[in-house]
Amino acid sequence: MDAQLRKxxxxxxxxxxxxxxxxYGYQIIKDVSEYIDISESTLYPILRRLESDDKVTSYNTEFxxxxxxxxxxxxxxxxxxxxxxxxxxxxxxVLEFIGxxxxxx
Amino acid sequence: MDKREFLKKLEKALKKLVPEERARYISxxxxxxxxxxxxxxxxxxxxxxxxxxxRIVADIMSQVEPEKVEKQxxxxxxxxxxxxxxxxxxxxxxxxxxxxxxxxxxxxxxPTSVFVAGKVVEPIWLYIITAVVLITSTIIFVLRKKSKFxxxxxxxxxxxxxxxxxxxxxxxRKNAESNTTETVDVYASSEVEEKTIEIIQLxxxxxxxxxxxxxxxxxxKELLNDEYMMEAKNMISNDWxxxxxxxxxxxxxxxxxxxxxxxxxxxxxxxxxxxxxxxTFDDELKLAGIYFR
Numbered sequence: 168m169d170a171q172l173r174k175x176x177x178x179x180x181x182x183x184x185x186x187x188x189x190x191y192g193y194q195i196i197k198d199v200s201e202y203i204d205i206s207e208s209t210l211y212p213i214l215r216r217l218e219s220d221d222k223v224t225s226y227n228t229e230f231x232x233x234x235x236x237x238x239x240x241x242x243x244x245x246x247x248x249x250x251x252x253x254x255x256x257x258x259x260x261v262l263e264f265i266g267x268x269x270x271x272x
Numbered sequence: 273m274d275k276r277e278f279l280k281k282l283e284k285a286l287k288k289l290v291p292e293e294r295a296r297y298i299s300x301x302x303x304x305x306x307x308x309x310x311x312x313x314x315x316x317x318x319x320x321x322x323x324x325x326x327r328i329v330a331d332i333m334s335q336v337e338p339e340k341v342e343k344q345x346x347x348x349x350x351x352x353x354x355x356x357x358x359x360x361x362x363x364x365x366x367x368x369x370x371x372x373x374x375x376x377x378x379x380x381x382x383p384t385s386v387f388v389a390g391k392v393v394e395p396i397w398l399y400i401i402t403a404v405v406l407i408t409s410t411i412i413f414v415l416r417k418k419s420k421f422x423x424x425x426x427x428x429x430x431x432x433x434x435x436x437x438x439x440x441x442x443x444x445r446k447n448a449e450s451n452t453t454e455t456v457d458v459y460a461s462s463e464v465e466e467k468t469i470e471i472i473q474l475x476x477x478x479x480x481x482x483x484x485x486x487x488x489x490x491x492x493k494e495l496l497n498d499e500y501m502m503e504a505k506n507m508i509s510n511d512w513x514x515x516x517x518x519x520x521x522x523x524x525x526x527x528x529x530x531x532x533x534x535x536x537x538x539x540x541x542x543x544x545x546x547x548x549x550x551x552t553f554d555d556e557l558k559l560a561g562i563y564f565r
Binding site: 191192193194196206207208209211212213215216219231233234235236 | 296297299300301303304306307308310311321322323327328331332334335336337
């Protein structure tokens, strides 16, 4: 997938993964990568940005004698996700338009 | 590469980030790698899965907020520039500073000054300040983990030290050479003093003929004519008066173009003026230069 397009979608993918339950880095990658390419080095900057935008919060828990950082979606994050749902129809129209392009020239 | 190596490499690669932000990435990767290990991978495999370090860093840096990037502190730059500048100045001085300078001012107006040679005083303070500045800034940079800056000041310091040592060795070699000339011990200081007093007396009595015939080297004879000398004396005062006293005669030996000169300094008081003489003798104790003011 195009890098620019992917970048825009990844944020919502992460929020979606967190909308079901709190999760941690490794698990988020596992969940999201079923649908979209995501690597360890792309996930963390997204989490950081979501955190500074107050769309997610984080907390530490102990697991196997080490710290594991969990992320939790906030109400702001859910609103953002809801906002995306509203844009979905417009987005699908755009996708259909692009899909109907004359690729054979 | 195991986890420890990987994280160490990452930390180094993320140097540009502010420390807190860097620490967050370190603990994030620590956790991810441990999770992968828990999932059945070895540390090596988990690290290899992260891909190329340069791509990881590029990914991070392209996403990071500008305020999370550590700015180069202006103080560091000022310190670096100052250190390098003073270091370079010191090196130039060390190389360019001649052990002997000479200047002849033989113009058409007459030999007011004929030949002067002198040992230039070494700028010890410059050396001390340079050493202190360079060592201090190197230590500061090392403590602040600015390894490139520290390297730069360290190298300059080393070059300074090496230059200093080389110049010293060269100086000693030159001195050793000049010391081997036979003339060094031939003329006792009292003989020089005697000659100096004789010359000053002859000058005072305007007896240039004796000076020419019995004292001066060939090159000076031409300049020591009555007309020139009278003119030069008149430039200071038309009437010096009688010679009253000649002060202590100081002398120093100076090597120039492999010839050993003796430079003598003496003050003479006259009725109306006080004159500082600088008189130069060559290695045969011939008068090689007179300068008075």
